[in-house]
Amino acid sequence: MAFAVCSFFLLCGINGLLTGVWPLPLSHWKIINCPDNTWTQLDCYCFRYQDTAMSFVDAEAACIALDGNLASVRSDLENALIVQLITAGGMEAQAWIGLHDAIKDDDFIWTDGSFGTFQNFDSTNTEPENSGDCVEIKTSGLWRDDPCSDTNTFVCIVDLCNGGNPDNPNNCT
Template identity: 30%
Template sequence: MPLLLPFNALVFWLSLLMVTSSINTDKTEEKISSCTVVQYSAPAVHVLQGRDGRDGPKGEKGEPGEGLRGLHGSPGKMGPPGIKGDSGPQGEKGEKGECGSVVTDDLLRQVTALEIKVQVLEAELNRYKTALILKNIKSIGKKIFVSTGKEDTFDNGKSLCAQAGSVLASPMNEAENTALKDLMRPSKNAYLGISDEQTESTFIYLNGGAITYTNWKAGEPNNANNEDCVVIQDSGKWNDISCSDSHALIICELLS
């Protein structure tokens, strides 16, 4: 507590001194108001730089210059592709074009081969259809003898067998000759596919080949009354007869 007394006294004294100085200063100013005032500047203080002012309004566009136009610059880089646009309206339907005719060689060969196969199958079918109509069948070796059961002329017999894809029967050995004889009953004679129409006294097969087997009846062939055709009798023996004035059983042969 004793220490505070001197401090308080000091504060009071300083306050009094400041008031007294203020009064004296006012009086002094009144007295020296007519004197020259000399102002001393304060020491320089470094301050921060202020902001740039705002840009003024844009001026009016000037008149175009009269100088020469500069050279065209090089093209810039291609920009990115744009967005795909909407599809346009569908156009009118065009006229129907002509059918194409381009066929490759390979396809043409295939078609030709198929046509040939079809023709072969049709021929086979016709042969078997005719065979079904015929009566009495005898198989011997690789041959099949089929009897029509009817007698007819030599020319009609050849035509009938040809329609079935066959020929008039022609035995080439004893076994085949016996098979034909067994098909003849009750007929007495059956035509063979042998004649000497081309060369008298030279009997050959209808395909032009020389005969390799014969079984002539005694005294035959005698060519009586211009006999150019051959028949097999119910005995199995052969005889020459007229091709145009006689009828005999028609027997055809097929290869199995």
């Protein structure tokens, strides 16, 4: 048995020499979790609903104070999770997410600097309503733009791989 185990490790070492690939140390493989139990994790991201109504700018500042940003949404699944978070209290509500076109009209960007093509504006409009520069998500899951000075609850996001955990700058997906 000992011979088999030694042979296995010897073969792994030879394979590493031949391929130039060495296994990463155990300290590299960390289980990364959200900051605490008030966050909900989905893949490499933690989401947190804040039920205090604030303007868009104040909401972003509150998220930054939590080492995050207003939530960027990259998929239907993340959109559905955010809807679940804002409806968990059983109230009809809408919440700020981190999308805005305050710099250039109809050029929407995320406050965390992420890129993505996913959008979920109300399909009855061919484009956002142009009623404001900041985007809220409704309990229907659809988005609409509103004046940034309006007050809404909001959802924060922390990127565990690149932004929220300086000890692990690696991509964890």
